[in-house]
Amino acid sequence: KLRQIFGADAALYLDVKDYGSKYMVLSSETRVTAEAKLVDLKTGKQIWNGVATASSSEQQSNSNGILGALVQAAIEQIASTVSDKGHDIAGITSVRLLSAGTPRGVLYGPRSLQYGKDGL
Numbered sequence: 001k002l003r004q005i006f007g008a009d010a011a012l013y014l015d016v017k018d019y020g021s022k023y024m025v026l027s028s029e030t031r032v033t034a035e036a037k038l039v040d041l042k043t044g045k046q047i048w049n050g051v052a053t054a055s056s057s058e059q060q061s062n063s064n065g066i067l068g069a070l071v072q073a074a075i076e077q078i079a080s081t082v083s084d085k086g087h088d089i090a091g092i093t094s095v096r097l098l099s100a101g102t103p104r105g106v107l108y109g110p111r112s113l114q115y116g117k118d119g120l
Contacts, residue, residue, distance in 0.1 A: 003041035010047060013037050018053070019086055030056040030085040032093040038106070050104045052097035054089045 002011050018033035037049040100108045108114040 008041055011039050011041055013039065017051075019090070021085070030089050032086060032089045034090075034093050034097055036097055036106075048107055050097050050106065052093050052104065054092035054096060056085055056089055 002008050013036065015035045016032070017035055018031050021030045031053065032055075033051070033053040035049070035051045038047040039045070040047050096102060097105060099105045100112065101114065108117070
């Protein structure tokens with residue numbers, strides 16, 4: 001139907017596997033995981049698939065001792081409650097998943113100068 005209606009050659013299907021914040025005693029984490037598959041609408045065959053994850057804990061460090069870790073965890077939990085970090089983390093996930101030339105990212109298309117140079 002998509003091919004008939006829009007004249008599209010392919011469709012990208014996204015499945016969000018994990019989205020949200022988890023709170024632990026000494027930390028909190030916002031994590032987004034997405035799976036994608038690119039399907040040829042003419043044949044129905046899968047052209048590409050990939051998975052990407054991003055987490056707010058990638059940038060955190062716990063070198064402040066136990067009291068510092070407790071204070072930092074409380075501040076992070078309050079900040080996560082007030083503002084949804086999910087949008088920012090989802091943006092990082094989508095860049096990792098849908099940028100050509102990244103590990104497990106989408107392949108270069110036929111209009112790219114890099115097309116066919118990735119060994120696939």
